[in-house]
Structure formats: structure tokens, C-alpha cells
Amino acid sequence: HMTALIAPRLGIADDGVGQDGNAVEIAGGSVLRVGPVEELRRPGLSEERYPGGVIVPGIVDAHFHPVAYASLLNGLSLKTAADFADLQRRIQNRAAGLDQGRPLIGVRLDDETLAERRLPTRHDLDAWVSDRPVVLHRYCGHIAVANTAALKAGGIDASTVDPEGGSLDRDEEGPTGVVRETAIELVAMPLAGSNRVEQTQLVDAMTALAGLGITSIGAIVGIGDGPWAELGNEVEIVAEAARDLPIKLHCFVIANTIDDLHEAAGMLGAAGARVSFAGVKRFGDGSLGGHTAAMCLPFTDRPETSGLLRLDPEADGALARAAIDLGGRVAVHAIGDCAVGASLDLCESLIARGAEPSRLRIEHVSVITESDIDRFSRLGVTAVVQPAFIGSETEWLAARVGPDRIGRTYAFRSLLDAGVALAGSSDCPVEPPDPWAGMALARDRAGLVPEQSLTGTEALGMFTAGSASAIGLAPPLSTGSAADLVVIDRDPTSVTPDEVRQTQVIATWVDGEPVEIDPGRPHWND
Ligand SMILES: [Zn+2]
Known part of the structure; x- marks a missing residue:
């Protein structure tokens, strides 16, 4: 099946693969050649025309946490909370919608933008929600705050020593609930899988990315332990969803042992064409x-x-x-x-x-x-x-x-x-x-x-x-590279940064086929 994508222009970065023309010929899911439409056109070649569009290579985001993203779209985000009263309201609303005793996980907490200019402590959290474990992750992912129930679930008290590569903030009563770096695992591990992301949530989240013009990501995935243990085993979730994914996930596994890495590589390698093992992630x-x-x-x-x-x-x-x-x-x-x-x-x-x-x-x-x-x-x-x-x-x-x-x-x-x-x-x-x-x-x-x-x-x-x-991946638009292409409404190389911010995606093609995109689908949650 041969198709040519035709638009008034190709927007191509100046990186050695730049080729002139306004059309891309696709065969069997790969790019065959790029050139002016008059040179490519021939009987038997079907044409997809995008008048007013600009074709650019599919966008690749080299470092992306797909499961945490899917969780954010469906979860409690705290980045725009104005102050502690606002945090309290959001957390209590969330708790009201959860089953009794189910841990409450919040993300994107940011002390720099709260009126109080500090992180809450377990005392603050206990006053808001005390009948279940609460863990709020700072937006950077390197600090979290736990309430007393979550500290208890992790067996943390005044006698707990700092783990290697991490620390617990303390006051005269012991840990304050603020945990840093590897100490986050002490509160996250007992809640492992409690906030597991569903396959359909991951597929929906990746469909939102296709709507932004993203065709591949370097997907950072955990194996169910570590600071994001609540999300479940991300390797497993990605592998299970592989057949339904609209874009490609090249996975970098956060593994602490060689055995774990081998196991994850095996599972990802067998998952299907849209998922692959790409390597290891370390900190x-x-x-x-x-x-x-x-x-x-x-x-x-x-x-x-x-x-x-x-x-x-x-x-x-x-x-x-x-x-x-x-x-x-x-x-x-x-x-x-x-x-x-x-x-x-x-x-x-x-x-x-x-x-x-x-x-x-x-x-x-x-x-x-x-x-x-x-x-x-x-x-x-x-x-x-x-x-x-x-x-x-x-x-x-x-x-x-x-x-x-x-x-x-x-x-x-x-x-x-x-x-x-x-x-x-x-x-x-x-x-x-x-x-x-x-x-x-x-x-x-x-x-x-x-x-x-x-x-x-x-x-x-x-x-x-x-x-x-x-x-x-092979250089975009090179012969034999995957036909991952995006048609947008402007040439990002020739407009101002503010105009780039307004870019509208007209079509996204992955492996030579158009992906269903829904421009109205939310792709963020603050
Ligand atoms: Zn990261």
C-alpha cells in the first residue's frame, strides 16, 4: 500500500536529514522518499492532501513517565493550589470519593507556589485527613509528605534511621512526614499498587499525546518498587496495553538488580510492536x-x-x-x-x-x-x-x-x-x-x-x-525510517516562539497510518 502525504510545505530541522519538497511517500509503514509532489506523483499512488498544513517528523519526547502521566490525568493534582486551605479542600474532596481506608495519593505538590512557601507536615495533613494513609508527592518527584497513618503503615517512628541516599525531616517529636529521595520509598512501598493505573487509562493518555503530535516516547518505567510504587508495576502495565497503544513506547527501566532488568527486558521485548526495551535508568x-x-x-x-x-x-x-x-x-x-x-x-x-x-x-x-x-x-x-x-x-x-x-x-x-x-x-x-x-x-x-x-x-x-x-530510532524522514509524521498548521522553524506555542495538530501518522486524534481531549491536569 503506497500513500503520499502532501502539504504545501515540509518543515524540517537542519540536522543533515533535511530534504526539500512538500510530499512524503510511504510504503509498508516506512518512509520511501521525500520530495516535490510533481516528482513523486504517479498512477497507483494514493494521495492524502492537507491544504494549509506543514508536514514535520513525528515528535519524539526522549524522557517521559507514561504511567505516572496516566495517573495524573485521572488523579489528584496539586500544582495550582494557592495555599494550605486550598490544599485541604482538594484533599478532603478526593478522600470523599475514595473507598474507606484506601490510601490517598496526591501529585505535583509545589511549596514554591503555596502562599505559606513551605511544605505541609504530617500535622497539617492529619488535621485534614487522618483516617487513611495520605502521601503527597512534590512535583519534582524527589520529595513527598506523608500523614501519620502513612508513616505508621511504613513502620516509621522516631527510631527510624535515614536510608542510604535519602533523609527524613525531623522535629522534636520525630519525623515530620517530609521524606526526601530514597526515603520516599519507606512510605510508598507499603502502599505498592494501591493507585494502580488501568490499561485503558494508559491508552487514553497516550492518545492525548498523539493529539499533540507525539509519535514516540522514551518511556521511563518502574517495576513496582521505588518512590512511585503506588502506581503498580509500570513495566507490566505498559506490556499489557501494548496492543492498543496509538504511539510507540521505548522503555527505560528503573531497575536496581540485573535480574530485575533482564526480567523487564524480556517482558517488554515480547509485548508487541509498539513497545520495546530501550535500556536502564539510574539516578x-x-x-x-x-x-x-x-x-x-x-x-x-x-x-x-x-x-x-x-x-x-x-x-x-x-x-x-x-x-x-x-x-x-x-x-x-x-x-x-x-x-x-x-x-x-x-x-x-x-x-x-x-x-x-x-x-x-x-x-x-x-x-x-x-x-x-x-x-x-x-x-x-x-x-x-x-x-x-x-x-x-x-x-x-x-x-x-x-x-x-x-x-x-x-x-x-x-x-x-x-x-x-x-x-x-x-x-x-x-x-x-x-x-x-x-x-x-x-x-x-x-x-x-x-x-x-x-x-x-x-x-x-x-x-x-x-x-x-x-x-x-533512524533519522526521521530517512528512507526506511518509520513513517511517523505530523501535519501542523504552521512551520515552527519560521514563526516566533509565541506562535509555536499556538501550534495546532491537524493529523498524526504512526507507522504509515493516521491515528485517531481528538483535539478536545484534555492532556493536562493541574
Ligand atoms: Zn524523569
């Missing part, structure tokens, strides 16, 4: 928002701490090699400049043992030293970045990293100029999934350090060719 540090990112020097607005380095060269190195042996990639979370440096050390040792540099990715790369920018490029490792973080952190970022570091924070221009491969992503549900907003922020940076801005062509390239490469 080098926490977040800037939670002051848990590992910095070389202390935070400017909290000089008593420089964050928490979580990388273990031995254990993480062994898991990384296991992922590569399974044909996968390695994704290491590193936000602070110290964590980025330690992650590059790990990459360097993996490369010395034969790893292909293009299989190694560092996630976020929020703050980086000048010398590590050069090392990044020399090693040939990929930086998987989230321009949307800049939009959420505008208020406090400069104060937190200080004047000496702000110029090398989200340093997209410096990285690109040094020759580092950049892959675009949202880290959704840390940020909304809208890739057009991400591209716009890569360009205007909400006004923050404009010298680090990308051009429209570079921004589109980061969310297409760059992110495709970071999950192991």
Missing part, C-alpha cells in the same frame, strides 16, 4: 527544586547544603553494562554540576570498556561546568534536556544557583556549539507534555539567560532527530 542526584541536586559548591540560597550525590560507580556501572548487553541504552539522571561530572566519569569508564558513546545519555544536565561541556562533546554522550523546566523555575532559579552558575544552567547553546547531541523531552508529568511549549522555551527561555537560546530549527531538531537518536 545521580535529586532536584534543584528540592535542594537535592548534587552541586560542586553549596546552593546560593541555602549555603548549608550542596545536595546529595546518589551515583554508585560499581553498582550503576554493572547495571549499565547489563543494559548494553541486552541491546539497550543507559540513561543517568544528573541535575547538579557535581552529578553531571560523576555521570560523565561513569560514561568514560563504560566507553573504556567498549560501550558505544551514542548509547549513553545523561538526563537533565541542568547545571554543568565549563570543562564538562568539552568533556561531554569529546565523549560523544547525549544530553537529554527539558526546556520546560526553565518555565517552572524562573522565579527562584537564579537565586538558587547564584550569579556564577546561572550562565551555565540549562546551557543549551553552549552544549550545541560544543557539538553535544541534544535530545528534547518534557519529563512529563514533572512538566506538561506539550512539545510546542518545550520548543518555544528552548528559544525564549522565559527571558532567562537569552545567550543560551536555540533557533527555531534547532528546537525542532532537538524534539525530532535529536530525541529520535536518543532512543535508537
Whole structure:
């Protein structure tokens, strides 16, 4: 079956795969060629015309949490809560709709935007809901707050010691309910599976992404343990839904043992064409928002701490090699400049043992030293970045990293100029999934350090060719690549960032077939 997609224009990023024309010929789910319609046209070739549209490669989000996203769309989101009274109202409303005793999980809590400018404690939560465990996750995913019932369920009291790589906030009565990094697991694990995402919820969430023009994601998935244990075994949920997914999920598994990684790779490999095993995800540090990112020097607005380095060269190195042996990639979370440096050390040792540099990715790369920018490029490792973080952190970022570091924070221009491969992503549900907003922020940076801005062509390239490469896909629009295409109402390389934000998706094609999209479907929940 041969089809040509025809629109007045092709919008293609300037990344070496750029080809001129206004039509793409598709055969058997793959791209056959790109060119002017007059050259492609012939008898027997059916034509899909999109007058007024622009064809661009399908958007790839290289770092996305699909199950947590599906959970958010159906769950309790707290990001826009104005103050504690508003939090109380939302939490009590939610509790009223849950079965008796069922744990209440909330997400996207943000102390920076609450009038009180602090996280609630277990005492606050107990006054609102005390008859069931309550766990509220901070939007960064690196801090949570539990009520007394949830602490009890986790067996946590004044005698509990901090786990390795995490901490419990304490007052004179013992733990306050605020748990950081690996300590989140102490409250999440006893509630494992209590907020399990249904297959249909995942399929609906991925259909919402197709409506935004996303055709593939680098899907970060857990195996039912860790800080998101409430969601259930994400590998299992993705594998079960595989046959009904409208887009493709290339899965990076958060596994702590090689056996777990093997088991997950097997399950994902057998799931079906829209799901694959893409590698392992490990953590080098926490977040800037939670002051848990590992910095070389202390935070400017909290000089008593420089964050928490979580990388273990031995254990993480062994898991990384296991992922590569399974044909996968390695994704290491590193936000602070110290964590980025330690992650590059790990990459360097993996490369010395034969790893292909293009299989190694560092996630976020929020703050980086000048010398590590050069090392990044020399090693040939990929930086998987989230321009949307800049939009959420505008208020406090400069104060937190200080004047000496702000110029090398989200340093997209410096990285690109040094020759580092950049892959675009949202880290959704840390940020909304809208890739057009991400591209716009890569360009205007909400006004923050404009010298680090990308051009429209570079921004589109980061969310297409760059992110495709970071999950192991062929260059978009190259002959034989999957016919994953999006038709939009404007050329994002030639309009302003604000106009990119208004982009409307006209059609989304995955593997040479149009996907049913519903532009009215909600794709966010604050
Ligand atoms: Zn993430």
C-alpha cells in the first residue's frame, strides 16, 4: 500500500536529514522518499492532501513517565493550589470519593507556589485527613509528605534511621512526614499498587499525546518498587496495553538488580510492536527544586547544603553494562554540576570498556561546568534536556544557583556549539507534555539567560532527530525510517516562539497510518 502525504510545505530541522519538497511517500509503514509532489506523483499512488498544513517528523519526547502521566490525568493534582486551605479542600474532596481506608495519593505538590512557601507536615495533613494513609508527592518527584497513618503503615517512628541516599525531616517529636529521595520509598512501598493505573487509562493518555503530535516516547518505567510504587508495576502495565497503544513506547527501566532488568527486558521485548526495551535508568542526584541536586559548591540560597550525590560507580556501572548487553541504552539522571561530572566519569569508564558513546545519555544536565561541556562533546554522550523546566523555575532559579552558575544552567547553546547531541523531552508529568511549549522555551527561555537560546530549527531538531537518536530510532524522514509524521498548521522553524506555542495538530501518522486524534481531549491536569 503506497500513500503520499502532501502539504504545501515540509518543515524540517537542519540536522543533515533535511530534504526539500512538500510530499512524503510511504510504503509498508516506512518512509520511501521525500520530495516535490510533481516528482513523486504517479498512477497507483494514493494521495492524502492537507491544504494549509506543514508536514514535520513525528515528535519524539526522549524522557517521559507514561504511567505516572496516566495517573495524573485521572488523579489528584496539586500544582495550582494557592495555599494550605486550598490544599485541604482538594484533599478532603478526593478522600470523599475514595473507598474507606484506601490510601490517598496526591501529585505535583509545589511549596514554591503555596502562599505559606513551605511544605505541609504530617500535622497539617492529619488535621485534614487522618483516617487513611495520605502521601503527597512534590512535583519534582524527589520529595513527598506523608500523614501519620502513612508513616505508621511504613513502620516509621522516631527510631527510624535515614536510608542510604535519602533523609527524613525531623522535629522534636520525630519525623515530620517530609521524606526526601530514597526515603520516599519507606512510605510508598507499603502502599505498592494501591493507585494502580488501568490499561485503558494508559491508552487514553497516550492518545492525548498523539493529539499533540507525539509519535514516540522514551518511556521511563518502574517495576513496582521505588518512590512511585503506588502506581503498580509500570513495566507490566505498559506490556499489557501494548496492543492498543496509538504511539510507540521505548522503555527505560528503573531497575536496581540485573535480574530485575533482564526480567523487564524480556517482558517488554515480547509485548508487541509498539513497545520495546530501550535500556536502564539510574539516578545521580535529586532536584534543584528540592535542594537535592548534587552541586560542586553549596546552593546560593541555602549555603548549608550542596545536595546529595546518589551515583554508585560499581553498582550503576554493572547495571549499565547489563543494559548494553541486552541491546539497550543507559540513561543517568544528573541535575547538579557535581552529578553531571560523576555521570560523565561513569560514561568514560563504560566507553573504556567498549560501550558505544551514542548509547549513553545523561538526563537533565541542568547545571554543568565549563570543562564538562568539552568533556561531554569529546565523549560523544547525549544530553537529554527539558526546556520546560526553565518555565517552572524562573522565579527562584537564579537565586538558587547564584550569579556564577546561572550562565551555565540549562546551557543549551553552549552544549550545541560544543557539538553535544541534544535530545528534547518534557519529563512529563514533572512538566506538561506539550512539545510546542518545550520548543518555544528552548528559544525564549522565559527571558532567562537569552545567550543560551536555540533557533527555531534547532528546537525542532532537538524534539525530532535529536530525541529520535536518543532512543535508537533512524533519522526521521530517512528512507526506511518509520513513517511517523505530523501535519501542523504552521512551520515552527519560521514563526516566533509565541506562535509555536499556538501550534495546532491537524493529523498524526504512526507507522504509515493516521491515528485517531481528538483535539478536545484534555492532556493536562493541574
Ligand atoms: Zn524523569
